[in-house]
Amino acid sequence: MRIYNTLTRTKEEFVPLEAGKVKMYACGITVSGEAHIGHGFQALIYDIMRKYLEKKGYKVTYARNYTDVDDKIIARAKEEGVPADEYAAKMIERIDAVMREMDIDDPTLWLKATQNIGNIEDFISALIQKGHAYAAPSGDVYFDVSSFPGYGCLSNRSVEDMLDGVRVENAEDKKNPADFALWKAAKPGEICWDSPWGKGRPGWHIECSAMNRAAFGEQIDIHGGGRDLIFPHHENEIAQTESLTGKRFVKYWTHNGLIKVNGQKMSKSLGNSLLLEDLLKKYTNEAIKFALLQTNYRNDINITDSLFPEAERHLTSFYKIIGQVEDAFGRGSEGNAAIDARFDEAMDDDFNTALALSELFSVFKGISAKCAAGDASCADDVLQVRKTYSLLGLFKKDAAAYLAEVAAKAPAEEVPARVAALAEQRWQAKKAKNWAEADRLRAEIDALGYAVKDGREGYAVTKK
Numbered sequence: 001m002r003i004y005n006t007l008t009r010t011k012e013e014f015v016p017l018e019a020g021k022v023k024m025y026a027c028g029i030t031v032s033g034e035a036h037i038g039h040g041f042q043a044l045i046y047d048i049m050r051k052y053l054e055k056k057g058y059k060v061t062y063a064r065n066y067t068d069v070d071d072k073i074i075a076r077a078k079e080e081g082v083p084a085d086e087y088a089a090k091m092i093e094r095i096d097a098v099m100r101e102m103d104i105d106d107p108t109l110w111l112k113a114t115q116n117i118g119n120i121e122d123f124i125s126a127l128i129q130k131g132h133a134y135a136a137p138s139g140d141v142y143f144d145v146s147s148f149p150g151y152g153c154l155s156n157r158s159v160e161d162m163l164d165g166v167r168v169e170n171a172e173d174k175k176n177p178a179d180f181a182l183w184k185a186a187k188p189g190e191i192c193w194d195s196p197w198g199k200g201r202p203g204w205h206i207e208c209s210a211m212n213r214a215a216f217g218e219q220i221d222i223h224g225g226g227r228d229l230i231f232p233h234h235e236n237e238i239a240q241t242e243s244l245t246g247k248r249f250v251k252y253w254t255h256n257g258l259i260k261v262n263g264q265k266m267s268k269s270l271g272n273s274l275l276l277e278d279l280l281k282k283y284t285n286e287a288i289k290f291a292l293l294q295t296n297y298r299n300d301i302n303i304t305d306s307l308f309p310e311a312e313r314h315l316t317s318f319y320k321i322i323g324q325v326e327d328a329f330g331r332g333s334e335g336n337a338a339i340d341a342r343f344d345e346a347m348d349d350d351f352n353t354a355l356a357l358s359e360l361f362s363v364f365k366g367i368s369a370k371c372a373a374g375d376a377s378c379a380d381d382v383l384q385v386r387k388t389y390s391l392l393g394l395f396k397k398d399a400a401a402y403l404a405e406v407a408a409k410a411p412a413e414e415v416p417a418r419v420a421a422l423a424e425q426r427w428q429a430k431k432a433k434n435w436a437e438a439d440r441l442r443a444e445i446d447a448l449g450y451a452v453k454d455g456r457e458g459y460a461v462t463k464k
Contacts, residue, residue: 006253027225031091032072064107113207136173139185139198155231205236257300287312293353323399332383
Protein backbone atom coordinates (compact mmCIF):
# COMPACT_ATOMS: atom_id res chain seq x y z
CA MET A 1 0.00 0.00 0.00
CA ARG A 2 1.37 3.39 -1.05
CA ILE A 3 0.44 6.84 0.28
CA TYR A 4 1.36 10.23 -1.16
CA ASN A 5 3.38 12.13 1.43
CA THR A 6 3.15 15.92 1.08
CA LEU A 7 6.41 16.28 3.00
CA THR A 8 8.47 14.24 0.52
CA ARG A 9 6.21 14.89 -2.52
CA THR A 10 6.29 11.20 -3.43
CA LYS A 11 4.18 8.10 -2.95
CA GLU A 12 5.70 5.99 -0.20
CA GLU A 13 5.11 2.45 0.99
CA PHE A 14 2.99 2.66 4.13
CA VAL A 15 4.83 1.30 7.16
CA PRO A 16 3.45 2.50 10.51
CA LEU A 17 5.62 3.53 13.43
CA GLU A 18 4.37 0.55 15.41
CA ALA A 19 3.56 -2.72 13.65
CA GLY A 20 -0.16 -3.31 13.29
CA LYS A 21 -1.20 0.05 14.74
CA VAL A 22 -1.94 3.43 13.16
CA LYS A 23 -2.14 6.79 14.92
CA MET A 24 -4.05 9.19 12.68
CA TYR A 25 -5.14 12.81 13.15
CA ALA A 26 -7.15 15.09 10.88
CA CYS A 27 -7.84 18.77 11.41
CA GLY A 28 -11.56 19.29 11.81
CA ILE A 29 -13.85 22.29 11.53
CA THR A 30 -13.58 25.74 13.04
CA VAL A 31 -17.16 26.08 14.22
CA SER A 32 -17.82 29.67 13.18
CA GLY A 33 -20.54 28.67 10.69
CA GLU A 34 -22.53 25.83 9.15
CA ALA A 35 -20.82 22.80 7.59
CA HIS A 36 -20.31 23.20 3.84
CA ILE A 37 -19.41 20.68 1.14
CA GLY A 38 -15.66 21.23 1.69
CA HIS A 39 -16.03 20.21 5.32
CA GLY A 40 -18.04 17.18 4.25
CA PHE A 41 -15.46 16.13 1.66
CA GLN A 42 -12.57 16.33 4.12
CA ALA A 43 -14.46 14.42 6.81
CA LEU A 44 -15.49 11.77 4.26
CA ILE A 45 -11.95 11.27 2.95
CA TYR A 46 -10.39 10.67 6.36
CA ASP A 47 -13.27 8.45 7.44
CA ILE A 48 -12.58 6.33 4.35
CA MET A 49 -8.82 6.29 4.99
CA ARG A 50 -9.45 5.07 8.54
CA LYS A 51 -11.85 2.35 7.38
CA TYR A 52 -9.56 1.12 4.61
CA LEU A 53 -6.61 0.90 6.98
CA GLU A 54 -8.84 -1.14 9.29
CA LYS A 55 -9.77 -3.37 6.37
CA LYS A 56 -6.05 -3.94 5.82
CA GLY A 57 -5.86 -5.25 9.37
CA TYR A 58 -4.50 -2.25 11.26
CA LYS A 59 -5.82 -1.12 14.62
CA VAL A 60 -6.50 2.56 13.92
CA THR A 61 -6.88 5.29 16.50
CA TYR A 62 -8.32 8.24 14.61
CA ALA A 63 -8.50 11.64 16.29
CA ARG A 64 -10.26 14.69 14.95
CA ASN A 65 -10.62 18.14 16.46
CA TYR A 66 -13.09 20.95 16.66
CA THR A 67 -11.61 24.45 16.91
CA ASP A 68 -14.18 25.88 19.31
CA VAL A 69 -12.53 29.20 20.16
CA ASP A 70 -11.03 31.72 17.74
CA ASP A 71 -11.55 35.25 16.40
CA LYS A 72 -14.36 34.29 13.99
CA ILE A 73 -16.28 32.35 16.62
CA ILE A 74 -16.00 35.25 19.06
CA ALA A 75 -17.22 37.68 16.37
CA ARG A 76 -20.20 35.50 15.39
CA ALA A 77 -21.16 34.96 19.02
CA LYS A 78 -21.08 38.71 19.57
CA GLU A 79 -23.36 39.21 16.54
CA GLU A 80 -25.88 36.76 18.02
CA GLY A 81 -25.54 38.20 21.51
CA VAL A 82 -24.50 34.94 23.17
CA PRO A 83 -21.32 33.79 24.94
CA ALA A 84 -18.67 32.33 22.62
CA ASP A 85 -18.69 28.93 24.32
CA GLU A 86 -22.49 28.71 24.01
CA TYR A 87 -22.32 29.62 20.32
CA ALA A 88 -19.57 27.04 19.67
CA ALA A 89 -21.49 24.28 21.48
CA LYS A 90 -24.61 25.03 19.40
CA MET A 91 -22.64 24.90 16.14
CA ILE A 92 -20.91 21.64 17.09
CA GLU A 93 -24.32 20.07 17.74
CA ARG A 94 -25.59 21.22 14.34
CA ILE A 95 -22.45 20.11 12.49
CA ASP A 96 -22.52 16.71 14.21
CA ALA A 97 -26.13 16.26 13.10
CA VAL A 98 -25.45 17.02 9.44
CA MET A 99 -22.36 14.77 9.38
CA ARG A 100 -24.49 11.92 10.70
CA GLU A 101 -27.04 12.65 8.00
CA MET A 102 -24.14 12.29 5.56
CA ASP A 103 -23.47 8.91 7.24
CA ILE A 104 -19.91 9.84 8.21
CA ASP A 105 -18.77 8.03 11.34
CA ASP A 106 -17.35 9.74 14.40
CA PRO A 107 -13.58 9.43 14.92
CA THR A 108 -12.16 7.33 17.73
CA LEU A 109 -11.36 10.53 19.63
CA TRP A 110 -13.09 13.90 19.47
CA LEU A 111 -10.76 16.68 20.62
CA LYS A 112 -11.69 20.28 21.43
CA ALA A 113 -9.40 23.23 22.06
CA THR A 114 -11.37 24.46 25.08
CA GLN A 115 -11.01 21.06 26.77
CA ASN A 116 -7.22 21.14 26.39
CA ILE A 117 -6.26 24.53 27.80
CA GLY A 118 -3.99 22.94 30.41
CA ASN A 119 -2.22 20.84 27.76
CA ILE A 120 -1.80 23.92 25.58
CA GLU A 121 -0.35 26.01 28.40
CA ASP A 122 2.09 23.21 29.34
CA PHE A 123 3.21 22.95 25.71
CA ILE A 124 3.80 26.70 25.43
CA SER A 125 5.70 26.80 28.73
CA ALA A 126 8.00 24.02 27.53
CA LEU A 127 8.69 25.89 24.27
CA ILE A 128 9.60 29.03 26.23
CA GLN A 129 11.94 27.03 28.46
CA LYS A 130 13.68 25.58 25.39
CA GLY A 131 14.14 29.05 23.85
CA HIS A 132 11.66 28.52 20.98
CA ALA A 133 8.99 30.94 22.21
CA TYR A 134 8.77 34.24 24.08
CA ALA A 135 6.19 36.30 25.90
CA ALA A 136 5.62 39.84 24.64
CA PRO A 137 4.81 42.79 26.92
CA SER A 138 1.23 42.74 25.60
CA GLY A 139 0.60 39.29 27.09
CA ASP A 140 0.81 37.55 23.72
CA VAL A 141 3.21 34.61 23.36
CA TYR A 142 4.96 33.97 20.03
CA PHE A 143 6.88 31.11 18.48
CA ASP A 144 10.33 32.20 17.32
CA VAL A 145 10.50 30.93 13.74
CA SER A 146 14.26 31.65 13.52
CA SER A 147 14.82 29.05 16.26
CA PHE A 148 13.64 26.21 14.00
CA PRO A 149 15.95 25.74 10.98
CA GLY A 150 13.54 23.38 9.22
CA TYR A 151 10.76 25.95 8.92
CA GLY A 152 9.22 25.76 5.45
CA CYS A 153 9.93 22.05 4.88
CA LEU A 154 6.27 21.11 4.29
CA SER A 155 5.24 23.99 2.03
CA ASN A 156 8.67 24.06 0.35
CA ARG A 157 8.91 27.83 0.69
CA SER A 158 11.36 30.20 2.32
CA VAL A 159 10.30 32.47 5.17
CA GLU A 160 10.53 35.45 2.78
CA ASP A 161 8.19 33.75 0.31
CA MET A 162 5.76 32.92 3.09
CA LEU A 163 5.60 36.52 4.25
CA ASP A 164 5.01 37.87 0.75
CA GLY A 165 1.42 39.07 0.63
CA VAL A 166 0.58 37.78 4.11
CA ARG A 167 -0.93 40.17 6.64
CA VAL A 168 1.40 40.41 9.65
CA GLU A 169 -0.38 41.01 12.95
CA ASN A 170 1.06 42.85 15.97
CA ALA A 171 4.47 43.22 14.31
CA GLU A 172 5.66 45.58 17.03
CA ASP A 173 5.47 42.75 19.60
CA LYS A 174 7.46 40.27 17.52
CA LYS A 175 11.15 39.57 17.17
CA ASN A 176 10.57 38.57 13.56
CA PRO A 177 7.60 39.30 11.26
CA ALA A 178 7.12 35.55 10.60
CA ASP A 179 6.70 34.66 14.29
CA PHE A 180 3.20 33.41 15.06
CA ALA A 181 0.97 33.54 18.11
CA LEU A 182 0.82 30.65 20.56
CA TRP A 183 -1.24 32.57 23.13
CA LYS A 184 -3.35 35.68 22.60
CA ALA A 185 -3.95 38.19 25.36
CA ALA A 186 -7.63 38.68 26.08
CA LYS A 187 -9.46 41.75 24.85
CA PRO A 188 -12.22 43.25 27.00
CA GLY A 189 -15.33 41.06 27.06
CA GLU A 190 -13.70 38.09 25.25
CA ILE A 191 -13.73 34.51 26.46
CA CYS A 192 -10.44 33.82 28.24
CA TRP A 193 -8.50 31.60 30.62
CA ASP A 194 -5.87 32.34 33.24
CA SER A 195 -2.30 31.54 32.22
CA PRO A 196 1.28 32.30 33.32
CA TRP A 197 1.22 35.19 30.81
CA GLY A 198 -2.11 36.66 31.90
CA LYS A 199 -5.69 36.11 30.80
CA GLY A 200 -6.02 34.98 27.21
CA ARG A 201 -6.75 32.13 24.84
CA PRO A 202 -4.79 29.76 22.57
CA GLY A 203 -3.60 30.65 19.10
CA TRP A 204 -4.96 28.46 16.34
CA HIS A 205 -1.85 26.44 15.50
CA ILE A 206 -0.85 25.37 19.01
CA GLU A 207 -4.08 23.53 19.74
CA CYS A 208 -3.42 20.71 17.27
CA SER A 209 0.17 20.18 18.44
CA ALA A 210 -0.90 20.09 22.09
CA MET A 211 -3.89 17.82 21.50
CA ASN A 212 -1.84 15.43 19.37
CA ARG A 213 0.77 15.16 22.10
CA ALA A 214 -1.87 14.57 24.78
CA ALA A 215 -3.66 11.91 22.70
CA PHE A 216 -0.77 10.11 21.01
CA GLY A 217 2.57 11.14 22.46
CA GLU A 218 5.44 12.60 20.45
CA GLN A 219 4.86 11.03 17.02
CA ILE A 220 1.96 9.97 14.81
CA ASP A 221 1.68 8.04 11.56
CA ILE A 222 -0.76 10.13 9.49
CA HIS A 223 -1.78 13.77 9.77
CA GLY A 224 -4.32 15.16 7.36
CA GLY A 225 -6.39 18.13 6.35
CA GLY A 226 -7.27 20.31 3.39
CA ARG A 227 -4.47 21.52 1.13
CA ASP A 228 -5.11 25.08 2.31
CA LEU A 229 -3.76 24.04 5.74
CA ILE A 230 -0.26 23.20 4.49
CA PHE A 231 0.77 26.78 5.20
CA PRO A 232 0.63 28.21 7.73
CA HIS A 233 -1.22 25.73 9.96
CA HIS A 234 0.62 22.47 9.36
CA GLU A 235 3.94 24.19 8.80
CA ASN A 236 3.56 25.75 12.24
CA GLU A 237 2.52 22.44 13.81
CA ILE A 238 5.77 20.88 12.61
CA ALA A 239 7.83 23.77 13.98
CA GLN A 240 6.14 23.70 17.40
CA THR A 241 6.12 19.96 17.93
CA GLU A 242 9.55 19.12 16.58
CA SER A 243 11.12 22.03 18.49
CA LEU A 244 9.72 20.54 21.67
CA THR A 245 10.41 16.84 21.05
CA GLY A 246 13.42 16.83 18.73
CA LYS A 247 11.68 14.06 16.77
CA ARG A 248 9.92 13.87 13.42
CA PHE A 249 6.32 14.70 14.27
CA VAL A 250 4.42 13.03 11.41
CA LYS A 251 5.53 10.18 9.19
CA TYR A 252 2.96 10.75 6.41
CA TRP A 253 1.38 14.14 5.70
CA THR A 254 -1.78 13.86 3.58
CA HIS A 255 -3.87 16.69 2.11
CA ASN A 256 -7.14 16.66 0.21
CA GLY A 257 -7.91 19.04 -2.64
CA LEU A 258 -10.23 22.03 -2.43
CA ILE A 259 -13.76 22.64 -3.70
CA LYS A 260 -14.51 24.92 -6.63
CA VAL A 261 -17.98 25.88 -7.82
CA ASN A 262 -18.25 26.28 -11.59
CA GLY A 263 -14.51 26.93 -11.73
CA GLN A 264 -14.38 29.47 -8.90
CA LYS A 265 -12.99 28.93 -5.41
CA MET A 266 -15.81 28.37 -2.97
CA SER A 267 -16.00 31.21 -0.45
CA LYS A 268 -18.49 33.23 1.58
CA SER A 269 -17.33 36.42 -0.11
CA LEU A 270 -18.34 35.07 -3.52
CA GLY A 271 -21.64 33.80 -2.16
CA ASN A 272 -21.11 30.35 -3.66
CA SER A 273 -20.75 28.23 -0.52
CA LEU A 274 -22.68 24.97 -0.75
CA LEU A 275 -24.01 23.99 2.66
CA LEU A 276 -24.31 20.27 3.36
CA GLU A 277 -27.73 20.79 4.88
CA ASP A 278 -29.02 22.30 1.62
CA LEU A 279 -27.47 19.62 -0.60
CA LEU A 280 -28.98 16.83 1.50
CA LYS A 281 -32.43 18.24 0.85
CA LYS A 282 -31.87 17.73 -2.90
CA TYR A 283 -29.74 14.60 -3.13
CA THR A 284 -29.15 11.37 -1.21
CA ASN A 285 -26.00 11.21 0.90
CA GLU A 286 -24.78 8.36 -1.32
CA ALA A 287 -25.10 10.51 -4.45
CA ILE A 288 -23.12 13.31 -2.82
CA LYS A 289 -20.39 10.82 -1.85
CA PHE A 290 -20.35 9.23 -5.30
CA ALA A 291 -19.96 12.66 -6.90
CA LEU A 292 -17.07 13.67 -4.63
CA LEU A 293 -15.22 10.36 -4.76
CA GLN A 294 -15.04 10.30 -8.56
CA THR A 295 -12.06 12.63 -8.19
CA ASN A 296 -8.80 11.56 -6.55
CA TYR A 297 -8.80 13.04 -3.06
CA ARG A 298 -5.63 15.09 -3.67
CA ASN A 299 -7.15 16.94 -6.62
CA ASP A 300 -9.53 19.88 -6.54
CA ILE A 301 -13.19 19.13 -7.25
CA ASN A 302 -15.09 21.41 -9.60
CA ILE A 303 -18.78 21.30 -8.72
CA THR A 304 -20.85 22.05 -11.80
CA ASP A 305 -24.63 22.12 -12.05
CA SER A 306 -24.62 18.58 -13.42
CA LEU A 307 -22.23 16.90 -10.93
CA PHE A 308 -24.71 15.75 -8.30
CA PRO A 309 -27.63 15.00 -10.68
CA GLU A 310 -25.32 12.79 -12.79
CA ALA A 311 -24.12 10.95 -9.70
CA GLU A 312 -27.72 10.39 -8.64
CA ARG A 313 -28.57 9.01 -12.10
CA HIS A 314 -25.65 6.55 -11.97
CA LEU A 315 -26.60 5.34 -8.50
CA THR A 316 -30.26 5.07 -9.45
CA SER A 317 -29.29 2.87 -12.39
CA PHE A 318 -27.11 0.68 -10.15
CA TYR A 319 -29.79 0.36 -7.49
CA LYS A 320 -32.38 -0.64 -10.08
CA ILE A 321 -30.11 -3.52 -11.13
CA ILE A 322 -29.58 -4.44 -7.46
CA GLY A 323 -33.34 -4.50 -6.96
CA GLN A 324 -33.89 -6.69 -10.03
CA VAL A 325 -31.24 -9.18 -8.91
CA GLU A 326 -32.39 -9.38 -5.30
CA ASP A 327 -36.03 -9.72 -6.32
CA ALA A 328 -35.18 -12.54 -8.75
CA PHE A 329 -32.45 -14.40 -6.84
CA GLY A 330 -32.46 -13.09 -3.26
CA ARG A 331 -29.33 -12.10 -1.38
CA GLY A 332 -26.13 -13.89 -2.35
CA SER A 333 -24.18 -16.00 0.13
CA GLU A 334 -20.59 -16.32 -1.13
CA GLY A 335 -19.66 -13.01 -2.71
CA ASN A 336 -17.13 -12.51 -5.49
CA ALA A 337 -13.52 -12.14 -4.39
CA ALA A 338 -12.48 -10.69 -7.77
CA ILE A 339 -14.62 -7.58 -7.22
CA ASP A 340 -13.08 -7.03 -3.79
CA ALA A 341 -9.55 -7.60 -5.12
CA ARG A 342 -9.96 -4.94 -7.83
CA PHE A 343 -11.25 -2.50 -5.23
CA ASP A 344 -8.24 -3.15 -2.99
CA GLU A 345 -5.86 -2.73 -5.90
CA ALA A 346 -7.28 0.74 -6.53
CA MET A 347 -7.31 1.76 -2.88
CA ASP A 348 -3.77 0.49 -2.28
CA ASP A 349 -2.65 3.20 -4.70
CA ASP A 350 -3.05 6.21 -2.39
CA PHE A 351 -6.76 5.59 -1.66
CA ASN A 352 -7.75 5.92 -5.32
CA THR A 353 -11.53 6.08 -4.97
CA ALA A 354 -11.86 7.43 -8.51
CA LEU A 355 -10.44 4.19 -9.94
CA ALA A 356 -12.49 2.09 -7.53
CA LEU A 357 -15.72 3.79 -8.66
CA SER A 358 -14.85 3.47 -12.33
CA GLU A 359 -14.84 -0.31 -11.87
CA LEU A 360 -18.53 -0.23 -10.98
CA PHE A 361 -19.69 0.45 -14.53
CA SER A 362 -18.22 -2.78 -15.89
CA VAL A 363 -19.21 -4.71 -12.76
CA PHE A 364 -22.87 -3.71 -13.06
CA LYS A 365 -22.86 -4.34 -16.82
CA GLY A 366 -21.79 -7.89 -16.04
CA ILE A 367 -24.34 -8.26 -13.25
CA SER A 368 -27.15 -7.06 -15.54
CA ALA A 369 -26.14 -9.52 -18.26
CA LYS A 370 -26.02 -12.42 -15.79
CA CYS A 371 -29.43 -11.48 -14.39
CA ALA A 372 -30.97 -11.37 -17.87
CA ALA A 373 -29.47 -14.80 -18.63
CA GLY A 374 -30.85 -16.29 -15.41
CA ASP A 375 -27.38 -16.77 -13.90
CA ALA A 376 -27.93 -16.80 -10.12
CA SER A 377 -24.26 -15.92 -9.46
CA CYS A 378 -25.23 -12.30 -10.09
CA ALA A 379 -26.63 -12.33 -6.53
CA ASP A 380 -23.16 -13.06 -5.17
CA ASP A 381 -21.79 -10.21 -7.28
CA VAL A 382 -24.34 -7.81 -5.79
CA LEU A 383 -23.58 -9.06 -2.29
CA GLN A 384 -19.89 -8.34 -2.85
CA VAL A 385 -20.57 -4.87 -4.25
CA ARG A 386 -22.61 -4.10 -1.15
CA LYS A 387 -19.90 -5.41 1.21
CA THR A 388 -16.94 -3.84 -0.55
CA TYR A 389 -18.34 -0.45 -1.47
CA SER A 390 -20.02 0.11 1.87
CA LEU A 391 -16.54 1.24 2.92
CA LEU A 392 -17.12 4.29 0.69
CA GLY A 393 -20.60 4.75 2.15
CA LEU A 394 -22.35 3.30 -0.92
CA PHE A 395 -25.01 0.60 -1.54
CA LYS A 396 -25.97 0.44 2.13
CA LYS A 397 -29.71 0.82 1.57
CA ASP A 398 -32.55 -1.38 0.43
CA ALA A 399 -32.98 -0.84 -3.31
CA ALA A 400 -36.67 0.08 -3.14
CA ALA A 401 -36.04 2.44 -0.21
CA TYR A 402 -33.22 4.16 -2.06
CA LEU A 403 -35.29 4.69 -5.21
CA ALA A 404 -38.15 6.03 -3.10
CA GLU A 405 -35.78 8.47 -1.40
CA VAL A 406 -34.56 9.73 -4.79
CA ALA A 407 -38.13 10.21 -5.96
CA ALA A 408 -39.05 12.08 -2.79
CA LYS A 409 -36.14 14.49 -3.20
CA ALA A 410 -36.77 15.11 -6.91
CA PRO A 411 -38.17 18.58 -7.60
CA ALA A 412 -41.71 18.73 -8.89
CA GLU A 413 -41.62 19.21 -12.64
CA GLU A 414 -43.34 22.33 -13.90
CA VAL A 415 -46.28 21.56 -16.15
CA PRO A 416 -45.94 23.23 -19.58
CA ALA A 417 -48.28 26.17 -20.17
CA ARG A 418 -50.06 24.40 -23.04
CA VAL A 419 -50.83 21.34 -20.92
CA ALA A 420 -51.96 23.52 -18.01
CA ALA A 421 -54.31 25.42 -20.35
CA LEU A 422 -55.80 22.20 -21.75
CA ALA A 423 -56.33 20.85 -18.23
CA GLU A 424 -58.18 24.01 -17.20
CA GLN A 425 -60.34 23.88 -20.35
CA ARG A 426 -61.17 20.26 -19.58
CA TRP A 427 -62.12 21.14 -16.00
CA GLN A 428 -64.46 23.88 -17.22
CA ALA A 429 -65.97 21.50 -19.81
CA LYS A 430 -66.56 18.95 -17.07
CA LYS A 431 -68.22 21.54 -14.83
CA ALA A 432 -70.47 22.42 -17.79
CA LYS A 433 -71.22 18.69 -18.16
CA ASN A 434 -69.79 18.70 -21.68
CA TRP A 435 -68.47 15.17 -21.27
CA ALA A 436 -67.46 14.66 -24.90
CA GLU A 437 -65.28 17.79 -24.89
CA ALA A 438 -63.79 16.81 -21.52
CA ASP A 439 -62.86 13.38 -22.87
CA ARG A 440 -61.34 14.91 -26.02
CA LEU A 441 -59.17 17.28 -23.96
CA ARG A 442 -58.09 14.43 -21.64
CA ALA A 443 -56.94 12.47 -24.71
CA GLU A 444 -55.00 15.47 -25.97
CA ILE A 445 -53.31 15.89 -22.59
CA ASP A 446 -52.52 12.19 -22.54
CA ALA A 447 -50.92 12.40 -26.01
CA LEU A 448 -48.59 15.12 -24.70
CA GLY A 449 -47.28 12.75 -22.02
CA TYR A 450 -49.28 14.01 -19.05
CA ALA A 451 -52.08 12.63 -16.92
CA VAL A 452 -54.90 14.55 -15.25
CA LYS A 453 -56.54 13.29 -12.07
CA ASP A 454 -59.72 14.81 -10.65
CA GLY A 455 -60.45 15.41 -6.99
CA ARG A 456 -63.31 16.90 -4.98
CA GLU A 457 -61.95 20.41 -5.14
CA GLY A 458 -60.05 20.42 -8.43
CA TYR A 459 -57.55 18.48 -10.47
CA ALA A 460 -53.84 17.63 -10.61
CA VAL A 461 -51.58 17.25 -13.65
CA THR A 462 -48.53 14.99 -13.56
CA LYS A 463 -46.01 13.74 -16.09
CA LYS A 464 -46.66 10.14 -17.07
